[in-house]
Structures are given as structure tokens and as C-alpha cells.
Amino acid sequence: MNIVVCVKRVPETAEADLKIASDRKAIDEEGLAFQINESDNYALEQALLIKEDLGGEVTVLTAGPEASEEVLRMSMAKGADTAVRLADDAFADGDAVATAQALAASIKEMEYDLVLTGCMASDDGATAVGVALAELLGVPHATYVVEMEIADGKAVVGRELEGGLVEKLDMKLPAVVTIQTGINEPRYASIMGIARASKREITLKSASDLGLAAAVVGAEGSRTQILGLDYPPVGEGAEILEGTPAEASGKLAQVLKEKGFA
Amino acid sequence: MPTLAEKYELLGCIQCGRCTAGCPVALRTFLNVRKLVYEGVTGPGPKDAKERPEAWNCTTCSTCTERCPKGVKPMELLIGLRGAAIEKGRVGPTIRDALESTFKHGNPWGRIRDKRMEWAEELDVPVAADGEAVPLLYYVGCTPAYDPRCQDIARSLVRVFSAAGVPFSTFGTAESCCGNEIRRMGEEGLFELLVEGNRELLDSHEIGTIVTSSPHCMNTFKNEYGDLGCEVVHYSQYFDRLLDEGKLSFGGSVEKKVTYHDPCFLGKHNDVFDPPRRVLECVPGVTFVEFDRSRERALCCEGGGGRMWVEAEEERGERLADTRVKDAVALGVDLLVTACPFCLMTLDDAVKTSGSEGKIEIIDLAQLVAEAL
Amino acid sequence: MNEILVLTEHLNGEFRDITFEMLTKARSLADAGGGKVAAVLFGSGVGDLAEKLTLLADEVLVSDHGSFANYNSAVYQPVLAEVVKSRGSSLVMIGHTAFGVDLAPSLAVALEVPLATDVIDVKHDGGAFTAMRQIYGGKINEEVGFGGAAQVMVTVRAAAFPPEEASREGSVVELGVDVPEEPALRRFVEYVEAAIGDVDITKSEVVIAVGRGIREEENMAMIEELAELLGGVVACSRPIVDAGWLPKDRQVGSSGKTVKPKLYVAVGVSGQFQHVSGMKSAETIVAINKDPKAPIFSAAHYGIVGDLFKVLPVLKEKIGELRA
Numbered sequence: 005m006n007i008v009v010c011v012k013r014v015p016e017t018a019e020a021d022l023k024i025a026s027d028r029k030a031i032d033e034e035g036l037a038f039q040i041n042e043s044d045n046y047a048l049e050q051a052l053l054i055k056e057d058l059g060g061e062v063t064v065l066t067a068g069p070e071a072s073e074e075v076l077r078m079s080m081a082k083g084a085d086t087a088v089r090l091a092d093d094a095f096a097d098g099d100a101v102a103t104a105q106a107l108a109a110s111i112k113e114m115e116y117d118l119v120l121t122g123c124m125a126s127d128d129g130a131t132a133v134g135v136a137l138a139e140l141l142g143v144p145h146a147t148y149v150v151e152m153e154i155a156d157g158k159a160v161v162g163r164e165l166e167g168g169l170v171e172k173l174d175m176k177l178p179a180v181v182t183i184q185t186g187i188n189e190p191r192y193a194s195i196m197g198i199a200r201a202s203k204r205e206i207t208l209k210s211a212s213d214l215g216l217a218a219a220v221v222g223a224e225g226s227r228t229q230i231l232g233l234d235y236p237p238v239g240e241g242a243e244i245l246e247g248t249p250a251e252a253s254g255k256l257a258q259v260l261k262e263k264g265f266a
Numbered sequence: 267m268p269t270l271a272e273k274y275e276l277l278g279c280i281q282c283g284r285c286t287a288g289c290p291v292a293l294r295t296f297l298n299v300r301k302l303v304y305e306g307v308t309g310p311g312p313k314d315a316k317e318r319p320e321a322w323n324c325t326t327c328s329t330c331t332e333r334c335p336k337g338v339k340p341m342e343l344l345i346g347l348r349g350a351a352i353e354k355g356r357v358g359p360t361i362r363d364a365l366e367s368t369f370k371h372g373n374p375w376g377r378i379r380d381k382r383m384e385w386a387e388e389l390d391v392p393v394a395a396d397g398e399a400v401p402l403l404y405y406v407g408c409t410p411a412y413d414p415r416c417q418d419i420a421r422s423l424v425r426v427f428s429a430a431g432v433p434f435s436t437f438g439t440a441e442s443c444c445g446n447e448i449r450r451m452g453e454e455g456l457f458e459l460l461v462e463g464n465r466e467l468l469d470s471h472e473i474g475t476i477v478t479s480s481p482h483c484m485n486t487f488k489n490e491y492g493d494l495g496c497e498v499v500h501y502s503q504y505f506d507r508l509l510d511e512g513k514l515s516f517g518g519s520v521e522k523k524v525t526y527h528d529p530c531f532l533g534k535h536n537d538v539f540d541p542p543r544r545v546l547e548c549v550p551g552v553t554f555v556e557f558d559r560s561r562e563r564a565l566c567c568e569g570g571g572g573r574m575w576v577e578a579e580e581e582r583g584e585r586l587a588d589t590r591v592k593d594a595v596a597l598g599v600d601l602l603v604t605a606c607p608f609c610l611m612t613l614d615d616a617v618k619t620s621g622s623e624g625k626i627e628i629i630d631l632a633q634l635v636a637e638a639l
Numbered sequence: 640m641n642e643i644l645v646l647t648e649h650l651n652g653e654f655r656d657i658t659f660e661m662l663t664k665a666r667s668l669a670d671a672g673g674g675k676v677a678a679v680l681f682g683s684g685v686g687d688l689a690e691k692l693t694l695l696a697d698e699v700l701v702s703d704h705g706s707f708a709n710y711n712s713a714v715y716q717p718v719l720a721e722v723v724k725s726r727g728s729s730l731v732m733i734g735h736t737a738f739g740v741d742l743a744p745s746l747a748v749a750l751e752v753p754l755a756t757d758v759i760d761v762k763h764d765g766g767a768f769t770a771m772r773q774i775y776g777g778k779i780n781e782e783v784g785f786g787g788a789a790q791v792m793v794t795v796r797a798a799a800f801p802p803e804e805a806s807r808e809g810s811v812v813e814l815g816v817d818v819p820e821e822p823a824l825r826r827f828v829e830y831v832e833a834a835i836g837d838v839d840i841t842k843s844e845v846v847i848a849v850g851r852g853i854r855e856e857e858n859m860a861m862i863e864e865l866a867e868l869l870g871g872v873v874a875c876s877r878p879i880v881d882a883g884w885l886p887k888d889r890q891v892g893s894s895g896k897t898v899k900p901k902l903y904v905a906v907g908v909s910g911q912f913q914h915v916s917g918m919k920s921a922e923t924i925v926a927i928n929k930d931p932k933a934p935i936f937s938a939a940h941y942g943i944v945g946d947l948f949k950v951l952p953v954l955k956e957k958i959g960e961l962r963a
Contacts, residue, residue, distance in 0.1 A: 017775045018909065021380075022778050035379070099753075104748070147737070166736060166737060167895070168888065186877070186881035191362070194352050195459050227786060227788060241937035242924075242926060242942030243941050249945050252950065253953040263902070414949055
């Protein structure tokens with residue numbers, strides 16, 4: 005089973021105070037810690053588990069700046085066999101479909117049975133690259149996958165629908181599957197493992213290597229554009245109970261009592 | 267590939283069993299360190315801690331190593347087994363998350379670096395400027411920086427320095443994990459990375475003395491970082507010195523009966539038993555009662571050796587921290603004083619789990635001293 | 640604009656709420672822009688559903704075929720593509736649901752139209768559409784343009800547009816399009832219901848939900864204590880289930896349960912949309928979170944910006960005091 009895993013390097017923003025950059029097209033990345041996109045990490049783990057079970061090779065692929073190579077090295081430390089970075093200014097600032105164009109061109113050059121990727125990137129939340137990729141590759145796809153079994157050239161997957169309902173589908177390989185978090189428990193990549201992986205080669209591909217015109221990828225190839233970023237309006241929501249924890253809790257307890265809960 | 271016996275010099279073992287007999291967790295887990303050494307001597311031994319999950323129960327208190335008459339270091343074997351599991355990525359999610367967090371954010375608690383000085387919000391805590399000489403560096407530590415219960419330790423320390431008129435500096439949000447627990451968990455590569463980064467930071471300042479909140483930080487800086495060109499002490503030693511030099515005096519008193527729990531990394535690992543006791547004796551109003559199991563025989567609280575992030579493997583019987591708290595209650599004391607953030611957290615949790623709520627309070631020595639200022 | 644095409648979504652013989660929400664927005668945009676609303680209904684034996692849509696759209700385009708018996712994007716896509724191409728609809732709206740996400744991006748590629756996903760607003764100004772969506776877990780809003788394309792597509796976030804009733808007189812049109820057989824490449828097998836555990840959080844009047852802010856499994860005890868004190872059940876957001884600290888049936892959110900209790904207390908929950916969608920109809924919502932900008936505060940009625948580890952113990956005390 006040859007598996008390609010598409011991964012993305014994203015900033016960790018759960019706790020951070022985000023600032024919009026002056027051009028209003030991006031956030032200020034200073035001080036942010038970066039990591040592999042969470043659901044891509046689960047996808048990588050799934051690929052490694054399948055490899056352990058059925059043999060084959062795992063290729064990890066990303067379209068990003070040089071800094072994204074740290075995600076590729078971590079993936080190799082965990083067991084990915086080959087790493088490819090789509091390295092070209094032409095690929096930058098692409099929307100989901102433009103990014104999928106670049107990924108598809110690279111994957112078309114490979115022998116693969118399965119493409120795995122996370123269901124959603126935590127930065128842009130597009131939830132679209134995997135499915136667009138499948139269309140460009142001309143293969144079937146399934147999204148939000150929480151269960152997966154591979155046998156006889158087929159993947160039987162369980163997609164997570166609303167309300168915890170699971171939809172079981174049967175697909176012929178090759179196929180693209182987007183992975184939901186919680187499907188497995190990702191392993192750890194040790195620092196020494198990552199250091200060893202740093203000595204291994206990462207294949208770089210430019211737009212011309214892949215026979216892609218600049219007009220099809222990156223910002224130029226995007227059918228959508230970011231017009232501007234803003235902070236969501238605040239204050240239309242909760243009545244904030246002010247004070248120290250003791251004071252605020254006291255107010256809350258009062259509210260709860262008045263409503264008959266305390 | 268060296269065998270376990272070669273790598274950890276196990277062949278001196280005479281199987282006397284003093285190690286396991288002194289191991290605090292042997293009472294309540296399946297950890298049998300003598301047996302693991304035996305396996306390493308008589309054969310290739312276990313491959314990693316995944317094969318022997320009880321290796322994760324070790325608190326690295328070093329009692330086994332202290333007691334061995336033949337100079338064998340069973341604790342190093344356990345750490346080695348952990349390291350082998352880590353290199354294969356086969357560790358539980360809580361350990362994985364603590365290690366990844368330390369790599370990304372410089373602390374094992376999953377918190378971002380930007381918030382590392384949140385504990386100091388209402389205080390005026392100096393941060394060393396680039397390259398500035400620092401006669402006294404206060405190394406706060408990840409746990410006092412981020413954990414709500416332990417943040418008071420840091421604040422207390424700052425108040426004591428101020429009261430003593432001692433100028434000091436911190437590294438602010440540039441401070442990173444010392445790596446003591448990282449090394450005990452077996453992530454040697456991450457430990458070395460931390461040492462590299464920390465040494466670069468430390469070496470870029472001329473430092474007189476490093477004072478730490480935690481015995482864990484003190485332990486690794488003093489014993490495992492090489493020559494830092496400055497002295498490294500735990501705050502109990504520094505307070506002892508301040509009192510000796512007459513720089514610290516108490517305006518108030520704490521009319522309480524107290525006992526003291528020797529943290530393993532302060533006592534067993536670094537022989538610091540008397541300074542905290544001397545400090546305690548100086549606090550007005552305090553009546554001090556010694557535990558039966560005190561000093562080298564202190565009962566490990568099970569907070570060290572990475573245990574804060576280890577999901578316990580097949581435990582039986584009472585948690586050691588519960589026993590410790592119950593023993594303190596039996597002594598009839600109001601306060602159980604300790605000098606380590608992990609001891610504070612585990613003993614404080616144990617007050618609830620041992621059913622001792624309302625009967626005793628856990629407090630850090632720094633907090634006690636600050637209270638009596 | 641000429642028309643706004645809305646792909647309706649239904650399951651087990653009932654329309655899902657997203658259908659009414661999208662149609663409401665479509666009507667509002669169409670009325671302002673001088674266009675029409677066409678609702679698309681694919682299904683098997685869906686005659687009565689078609690009737691319901693005639694009040695809500697100007698045209699109801701139906702394809703009733705056995706291949707649509709169970710949702711399969713591989714069947715929907717070619718049919719919908721033909722409809723969109725032949726009609727040249729200015730805007731295509733699909734729900735940002737498990738169903739819609741599985742279809743829209745591949746459809747957008749096939750049709751070569753721009754796609755903005757998970758939108759919370761759509762505007763039509765000077766002949767061009769723009770959309771608003773959120774990034775970084777709801778912390779930043781992003782306005783998206785479509786480069787003046789003649790046809791654009793969006794997937795719409797659930798509950799972004801409050802549904803309104805209408806009394807259009809839409810005509811039902813049987814689409815004479817070829818519907819393919821379910822392809823061997825991708826076949827529906829079955830639906831599997833989530834197992835029901837010991838606690839049904841949808842039946843409790845008081846729900847205390849915990850999120851990533853709780854940090855460690857050991858700390859869950861604090862939440863359980865609060866739940867007991869208030870006579871409620873413990874629920875959670877997705878990360879808690881991913882970590883294995885609570886079973887799936889305690890998860891509140893778009894891929895979990897929807898609850899409408901009298902009191903919902905969200906502790907250490909950031910309030911990302913996926914979670915909020917499952918609890919926003921609760922009567923009284925209280926949020927406790929360290930981050931003043933956490934999206935949960937937009938959904939809550941009352942909030943405490945603070946460290947839950949400091950707030951919870953004191954809160955329990957205060958509640959205890961008031962009871963005494």
C-alpha cells in the first residue's frame with residue numbers, strides 16, 4: 005500500500021492573542037508556535053498504522069515555505085519514507101482549490117493507492133483541499149473519516165455525520181480520504197529521531213518541475229481572494245461578571261439562585 | 267549495539283534486593299527494579315518501557331541507587347527503558363503531549379510562552395536585559411510560572427527578596443524548561459536541546475547565583491549542565507543564607523504546628539536537609555515536629571520522575587502522597603510544609619483523596635516565610 | 640444576478656434546518672438583487688418534501704430517483720453540475736455540513752467556479768458577491784471575494800441565517816436529467832447510530848460542559864462536582880472525547896449531540912462554532928474562560944473571564960453559601 009499524506013504547518017492559536025497585520029490580509033505570526041495541523045497528524049498516524057499492517061511506503065507532502073520542512077522531518081521521524089515539498093513562490097497564498105492543483109500535480113507523478121489528509125486546517129478552516137484534490141486526481145473521496153479498513157483494493161470507511169451518526173462507505177482504491185481527529189492516537193517523534201531525519205533528503209518540486217503554469221496555482225490561480233481580515237464583533241454576547249474570582253463567582257451564584265438553579 | 271548490562275553497568279549486581287526493598291513505589295505497583303536488573307544481567311533484557319510499563323511508575327527518587335552496595339544505578343536502567351520507548355514513539359498521550367509542549371512552548375503544561383509571566387502580573391518583577399550582568403538570577407520554573415496553586419510560591423519568593431532588599435532578575439518569558447523531568451522521562455534528545463538553549467541564555471549573562479523555586483531545576487542545573495560559572499542553589503538554601511547574614515527578619519508570626527516533607531530532589535539527590543529546617547526554626551510561632559520517615563527516609567510523594575504526566579499503570583493500595591498526608595495528620599500538625607512545587611501539588615491533591623480535608627493544609631516553605639514577614 | 644440555487648438537505652424524510660436557513664438568506668439576497676430562488680431537491684420518494692419547498696422558493700427543481708435513496712456525493716455531483724451549468728445560476732448555496740463538505744469542493748472544481756466555505760454571511764453589492772467566514776477557530780473574520788466571477792458557490796454554516804417563513808408560490812419542476820447508478824467506485828453501505836450510554840445529555844435540564852481548558856483528566860473531578868452541585872450532567876467538547884476522557888455520547892456539537900437545557904455552563908470551552916452549534920438554544924448559557932476573546936462569550940448570556948481553576952472552587956463555595 006503506497007500512501008501519500010498531505011500535511012500543513014499551521015500556527016497554534018488556541019491560547020494566543022491574535023493580531024491582524026497592517027495589510028489586513030494575514031495575522032502577525034510573531035511569537036506564535038507552529039506545528040503540524042492537528043487532523044493531518046491523525047492522518048499521518050493512520051498512514052503509518054496502515055503501513056505497519058500492510059507494508060508499503062508512506063510519502064508525506066506539503067506545499068509551503070521552507071519552515072514547513074520541520075513538519076516533514078517530524079513525519080519522517082515517525083516513519084514516513086519520503087518527503088516532498090512543493091517549493092515555489094508561485095504556490096504561495098493559494099486558496100483551497102489552487103493548493104489542491106499543486107498537490108494533485110505532484111501526486112500524479114507518484115504511484116499511490118491512497119491519499120490521506122486532515123479534514124480541516126485549523127488556520128483557514130477551509131475543509132476543502134482533500135475533496136478538491138480527489139476531483140483533480142479523478143478518484144473517489146470520503147470526508148470526516150473516523151473508521152477505516154483496507155482490504156482487497158478497497159477502503160471501507162466510516163464518516164462522522166452530525167449527531168454522532170456514522171455513515172459507512174465502500175470505495176475502490178486509489179481514493180482520497182480526509183481524516184477526522186480522534187480516529188487513532190498519534191505517536192511521538194523524539195528529538196533524536198527528528199535530528200536523524202534532518203539528514204534525509206526532502207525532494208523539492210517547483211511549478212515548472214510539475215508542468216504547472218503559474219496562472220493555475222498560488223494567488224494567481226485562486227478563484228477566491230482575501231479582501232480583508234477583521235476581529236469579530238465583541239460584546240453582543242455575554243454579560244461579563246467582573247471582579248476577582250471570588251467576586252465574579254459570587255455574582256454568578258446570585259444569578260443562578262435567582263434563576264432557580266442554585 | 268551495547269547490551270543493557272554493558273550500557274548501564276549492571277554486571278556488578280549481586281541481587282541483594284536492597285534496591286527494591288527501598289523503592290517507594292514497589293509497595294503499590296508492579297515495579298520490581300531488582301528483577302529488571304536481573305533480566306538485563308542474565309539476558310538481553312526488556313526492549314523498552316512499552317514492554318515493561320511499570321517502568322513508568324518510577325519517580326526517580328534515586329533510593330535504589332543510593333542503597334546499592336555495588337554502585338549499580340538501577341534508576342538509570344529504568345530511564346533507559348523509557349528512552350527506548352520514546353525513541354520508538356511508543357508513549358502514552360499525556361507523556362507525548364508534555365514532551366511536545368516542552369519542545370514547542372518551553373514548558374510541559376501546554377501553555378504558550380507569552381503567558382509565562384502571568385504569575386507576576388500584579389508585581390514588579392525585573393527581567394534581565396540582553397547581556398546584562400545578573401548577580402542573582404531567580405529561575406522561576408515551569409510549574410510555579412503556570413500552575414495556579416504554585417504561582418503563589420513564585421510570588422512569595424519575590425516578596426521575600428524584596429523584604430531582604432536583595433536585587434534579583436528573572437529571564438521573563440525567555441525562561442524555558444530546565445529539562446530535569448524531561449531527562450527523567452528518557453527524552454535525552456529533548457533534554458540536550460534544552461540544555462543547549464538554556465546554556466546559551468545563561469552564558470550570555472554574567473550570573474552570580476541562580477536561585478530556583480524547584481529542587482528539580484536546581485538538581486539539573488547544578489549536576490547536569492556542566493560548569494555554568496556560577497553557583498546554583500535552591501531557595502531554601504538561599505533563605506538560610508539570608509537569615510544567617512541577618513538580611514531577613516520576620517515582622518509577624520505563624521502560630522502553627524508544622525512538619526516538613528523532604529522533597530526527593532532536594533534531600534535524597536542533593537543532600538539538602540538542614541537548610542529548610544533551619545529556616546523553619548527561624549519562623550516565629552512555628553512548632554516543628556519531625557516525621558518518622560524524614561530526611562533520607564522521606565516517603566516520596568510520587569510527583570517526580572515525570573509522574574506528573576504519567577497515567578498510572580496498574581496501581582494497588584494507597585497512593586504514597588495519601589499515606590504521607592495521613593501520617594502528617596497523625597502527627598497532629600496544622601501544616602505540612604514542603605519545598606517543591608510537585609510535592610505541593612501531589613500532597614495537596616492527596617488531602618482530598620485521603621479524606622483529610624479540613625484537617626491539614628499543605629504549604630510551601632516560601633509561602634510560610636512570606637506569611638511571617 | 641439571475642438566480643440563487645440552493646441545494647436542500649434532508650434525512651429520513653425531513654428537511655434539516657440548514658435548508659430553511661439557506662433559503663431564507665437566498666430570498667433576501669434575491670429580492671434585493673432582482674433575482675429568483677431555485678431550491679434543488681434530490682431524493683427518492685420525496686414528493687411531499689417538494690410541496691413544502693413551494694412556499695420557500697420561486698422554483699423547486701426535483702429529481703426523484705432510486706440512486707438518491709442514500710446520500711452519495713458521487714451520484715449528486717454529476718446531476719447537480721448539469722443543473723448549475725445549464726441554468727447558469729449566479730450563486731449556488733450548499734450547507735457546510737458533513738453532506739455539503741463532501742460535495743461542494745469537488746463540484747466547484749468540476750464547474751470551475753470559485754468556492755468559499757463555511758460562510759457566515761453573503762453580500763451582493765454592485766453586481767458582485769462577497770462572503771464572510773471565520774478563521775483561526777473563530778477568532779478572526781475573513782472577507783472573501785470571487786474576482787467578479789459570473790457563477791460562485793458557497794457552503795453555509797449552520798444557524799448563520801435565522802430561518803423565516805415565507806409564502807412564495809414556487810412551481811415544481813421535474814428535472815429531466817440523467818441520474819447515474821451508484822458507482823462501484825463509491826457505494827453507500829449503511830448508517831450506524833451512536834451507541835447510547837448511561838447518560839443521555841439531551842434529557843438533562845442542567846448541563847455542565849468541559850473543554851480543553853481543563854487540561855488534564857484528573858481535573859475532571861472539579862467539573863463532576865459542579866454538575867452534582869447543580870443537579871446536572873457532564874458533557875464536553877470534541878477534544879475531551881478525542882482524549883478518551885468521556886465517551887462520545889457526552890459530546891455537544893455538530894458531530895455530537897444538540898442540547899437545549901435550561902442551564903448550560905461551559906467551562907474551559909473556547910466556543911468554536913462546531914461546539915456552539917450544539918448548545919446555542921439553551922435557555923441560560925454561562926461561560927467561564929481565561930480568554931476574553933474566546934468565541935464562547937458571544938454565545939453565552941453570562942460570562943466570567945478568569946482561570947477556571949480559581950473560579951470553580953470559589954463558585955462552589957458561593958453556591959453552597961447561598962443554599963445554607
